[in-house]
Amino acid sequence: MATGRTHRPATRSRGIPEATVARLPLYLRALTALSERSVPTVSSEELAAAAGVNSAKLRKDFSYLGSYGTRGVGYDVEYLVYQISRELGLTQDWPVVIVGIGNLGAALAGYGGFASRGFRVAALIDADPAMTGKPVAGIPVQHSDDLEKIIEEDGVSIGVIATPAGVAQQVCDRLVAAGVTSILNFAPTVLSVPDGVDVRKVDLSIELQILAFHEQRKAGEEAGADSGTAPPAAYQAGEPAASGDSAPSGGGSAAGGKGGRKGPDGDVPAVMPA
Amino acid sequence: MATGRTHRPATRSRGIPEATVARLPLYLRALTALSERSVPTVSSEELAAAAGVNSAKLRKDFSYLGSYGTRGVGYDVEYLVYQISRELGLTQDWPVVIVGIGNLGAALAGYGGFASRGFRVAALIDADPAMTGKPVAGIPVQHSDDLEKIIEEDGVSIGVIATPAGVAQQVCDRLVAAGVTSILNFAPTVLSVPDGVDVRKVDLSIELQILAFHEQRKAGEEAGADSGTAPPAAYQAGEPAASGDSAPSGGGSAAGGKGGRKGPDGDVPAVMPA
DNA sequence: AAATGTGAATGCGTTCACAGCA
DNA sequence: TGCTGTGAACGCATTCACATTT
CATH class of the missing domain: 3.40.50.720 (NAD(P)-binding Rossmann-like Domain)
Structure with a gap:
C-alpha cells in the first residue's frame, strides 16, 4: 500500500457528515480547475481559498474521507479529484x-x-x-x-x-x-x-426572499432610525397577490388591538388574532 | 455574512437565526395557500405539516418573531402572512x-x-x-x-x-x-x-452531485458486497486523467444504469501521491 | 520548516417536555 | 382541554490549537 499506513477500520466512510458532503462538489470543482492547469499539489490553505471556505474546515472535511494528504506538502490534485469523484459516485454514469x-x-x-x-x-x-x-x-x-x-x-x-x-x-x-x-x-x-x-x-423565490431579508436589514442600519417599511393601515392589504388575487378573507381586522409584545420596532401592531 | 464585527446593534437586537430566516419563505408560502382558501387560523401542527417541517421547530421559529399566536387556538393566518412578509421585507418593492x-x-x-x-x-x-x-x-x-x-x-x-x-x-x-x-x-x-x-x-450540478452521493449509498447497501470500485488505471499518470471537461463520460465505464458499487471500505489506495 | 490530521472547545440548530395561557 | 411559547438537553458543525509527520 505504499502508504496505506492509515489503515482505518474499514468502515471509515460510514457517516460523512451531511455538511461535508455538500461541500465535496465545491472542492471537486476547484480541484478540477487546478488539474486543468496541471497543478500537481495544493495546500489546504490554497484549495480552501479557491473553494471559498476556510482551511480548517477543509482539512476536517477531508479527514472524513481518509488521510489523503502529505504532511509538509499538501494534497495531490489528481489523486484527490479521483477520491472525491469516487466518494460522490461520479465514477459511474x-x-x-x-x-x-x-x-x-x-x-x-x-x-x-x-x-x-x-x-x-x-x-x-x-x-x-x-x-x-x-x-x-x-x-x-x-x-x-x-x-x-x-x-x-x-x-x-x-x-x-x-x-x-x-x-x-x-x-x-x-x-x-x-x-x-x-x-x-x-x-x-x-x-x-x-x-x-x-x-x-x-x-x-425562496433565495430571493432570503436576500431581501438581509437587504432590508442593511437599509435599516445605514438609515439609522427606522425608515423601514411604510406602515400599512391594514396589514392584510399588503399582499402582492400574484396569482389568484384571493379576496382577503376580511376577518375582523379592525385594527386597534394592542400588538404582540415584542414588535421589533415600533411598527404597527395592527390587529391581534382572536 | 456577518463578518465578525457587528457594527452595532443598530436596530433592535433582533437576532433571528439564519436557519429560521431560511424557513420563513416556506411558512409564508404555506400560509398564502391557506389564505387563498380563506382558512382563518392554523395550529402549529397543521402549518408545520404544510411547510414540511416539524411543529416544535416552527413554534421556535415564530417565537423569534414575537408572540403572534393564541394559546389553545393557533395562529391567525392573515396576521401571520403580514408579519412574515414584513419581516422578510416583502412589503416593499x-x-x-x-x-x-x-x-x-x-x-x-x-x-x-x-x-x-x-x-x-x-x-x-x-x-x-x-x-x-x-x-x-x-x-x-x-x-x-x-x-x-x-x-x-x-x-x-x-x-x-x-x-x-x-x-x-x-x-x-x-x-x-x-x-x-x-x-x-x-x-x-x-x-x-x-x-x-x-x-x-x-x-x-452541486445538487445533483449530492443526490448522487446518497443514491450511491443506497445502491451499495441494497446490493450488498458487490463489485468493487473499478481501480483506476492510473489517475495520476503524467497527465491529467480527465482534463478537458467532463470527467468520466466517454467510453469506458460501461455500466448501464444504476447498479451499485461502493464497497463500504473500498480503500483501494492504489497509488499514493508523492 | 511546513502543512496535515485531529482532540477539545465552542457555537448553532433541533428536539424535548412542560409551564403558562386562552 | 388544547395549543403556544420557551428553558433545557442534545447533537451536529465549525473553529481552535497543536501534536504529528514528511
Missing part, C-alpha cells in the same frame, strides 16, 4: 430524466453542468402532446404517458421536476412508483415521498 | 436585474415566482449586441454597457447572475461597484465580494 419542459426545463436540458459530471440526460418528458417529438437541446421530448416505461428501461434513479407546482406531487408520485429514488425539485411545493427517497429543492 | 440572458436567464425572466412577491424584474442585461432590444418575457434586453446606469437609475440592490462562469466575477464586480449589495449567483463559480455584500448561490 447517472441517467437523469427531466419532467416539465417549459422555459426552465428547457434551460436545464441545455445546461452544460448537467452533462459534465457523470450525469446524462436520459429523457425529457412533458405532458403537452404538442411538445412530443420536438427536440429540445438536441433531445426529443417524450410524452408523460411513457414516463414509467422510460424510467424502467433506462434504469433511471434520479428525476428532475420542473413542472408547475400544481402537478409536481403527482409527477413525483409517478416517478417514485416507477423506481426513482432521488429527486431534484424546482417546483415551489413541498413534496412528500416515502422513506428512502431523497428530495432536494431549488427555489428561486 | 425590490427591483432586480438579471444579467446573462441565455437559456437560464430567459427562464428566470419568465419565472412567475419572481414577480409574485414584491420582486420586480427591472432589467434584463446581456453582453451580446444581437440580444439588445429583443424582448424576453416581455422585457427588452439591454446591453451590458448600460449596466451601471440601469442600476443607479432604478435603485437596484439585488442582482441575479446567469452568465457563463468565466465572466461571472467581472459582472459581479460591476454590479457591486454600481451599488448592488445582494447577489443570487447561478454561475458555477465562487464569487468574491466585499464585506456587506451577500451572495447566495444556486448550483444545479
Whole structure:
C-alpha cells in the first residue's frame, strides 16, 4: 500500500457528515480547475481559498474521507479529484430524466453542468402532446404517458421536476412508483415521498426572499432610525397577490388591538388574532 | 455574512437565526395557500405539516418573531402572512436585474415566482449586441454597457447572475461597484465580494452531485458486497486523467444504469501521491 | 520548516417536555 | 382541554490549537 499506513477500520466512510458532503462538489470543482492547469499539489490553505471556505474546515472535511494528504506538502490534485469523484459516485454514469419542459426545463436540458459530471440526460418528458417529438437541446421530448416505461428501461434513479407546482406531487408520485429514488425539485411545493427517497429543492423565490431579508436589514442600519417599511393601515392589504388575487378573507381586522409584545420596532401592531 | 464585527446593534437586537430566516419563505408560502382558501387560523401542527417541517421547530421559529399566536387556538393566518412578509421585507418593492440572458436567464425572466412577491424584474442585461432590444418575457434586453446606469437609475440592490462562469466575477464586480449589495449567483463559480455584500448561490450540478452521493449509498447497501470500485488505471499518470471537461463520460465505464458499487471500505489506495 | 490530521472547545440548530395561557 | 411559547438537553458543525509527520 505504499502508504496505506492509515489503515482505518474499514468502515471509515460510514457517516460523512451531511455538511461535508455538500461541500465535496465545491472542492471537486476547484480541484478540477487546478488539474486543468496541471497543478500537481495544493495546500489546504490554497484549495480552501479557491473553494471559498476556510482551511480548517477543509482539512476536517477531508479527514472524513481518509488521510489523503502529505504532511509538509499538501494534497495531490489528481489523486484527490479521483477520491472525491469516487466518494460522490461520479465514477459511474447517472441517467437523469427531466419532467416539465417549459422555459426552465428547457434551460436545464441545455445546461452544460448537467452533462459534465457523470450525469446524462436520459429523457425529457412533458405532458403537452404538442411538445412530443420536438427536440429540445438536441433531445426529443417524450410524452408523460411513457414516463414509467422510460424510467424502467433506462434504469433511471434520479428525476428532475420542473413542472408547475400544481402537478409536481403527482409527477413525483409517478416517478417514485416507477423506481426513482432521488429527486431534484424546482417546483415551489413541498413534496412528500416515502422513506428512502431523497428530495432536494431549488427555489428561486425562496433565495430571493432570503436576500431581501438581509437587504432590508442593511437599509435599516445605514438609515439609522427606522425608515423601514411604510406602515400599512391594514396589514392584510399588503399582499402582492400574484396569482389568484384571493379576496382577503376580511376577518375582523379592525385594527386597534394592542400588538404582540415584542414588535421589533415600533411598527404597527395592527390587529391581534382572536 | 456577518463578518465578525457587528457594527452595532443598530436596530433592535433582533437576532433571528439564519436557519429560521431560511424557513420563513416556506411558512409564508404555506400560509398564502391557506389564505387563498380563506382558512382563518392554523395550529402549529397543521402549518408545520404544510411547510414540511416539524411543529416544535416552527413554534421556535415564530417565537423569534414575537408572540403572534393564541394559546389553545393557533395562529391567525392573515396576521401571520403580514408579519412574515414584513419581516422578510416583502412589503416593499425590490427591483432586480438579471444579467446573462441565455437559456437560464430567459427562464428566470419568465419565472412567475419572481414577480409574485414584491420582486420586480427591472432589467434584463446581456453582453451580446444581437440580444439588445429583443424582448424576453416581455422585457427588452439591454446591453451590458448600460449596466451601471440601469442600476443607479432604478435603485437596484439585488442582482441575479446567469452568465457563463468565466465572466461571472467581472459582472459581479460591476454590479457591486454600481451599488448592488445582494447577489443570487447561478454561475458555477465562487464569487468574491466585499464585506456587506451577500451572495447566495444556486448550483444545479452541486445538487445533483449530492443526490448522487446518497443514491450511491443506497445502491451499495441494497446490493450488498458487490463489485468493487473499478481501480483506476492510473489517475495520476503524467497527465491529467480527465482534463478537458467532463470527467468520466466517454467510453469506458460501461455500466448501464444504476447498479451499485461502493464497497463500504473500498480503500483501494492504489497509488499514493508523492 | 511546513502543512496535515485531529482532540477539545465552542457555537448553532433541533428536539424535548412542560409551564403558562386562552 | 388544547395549543403556544420557551428553558433545557442534545447533537451536529465549525473553529481552535497543536501534536504529528514528511
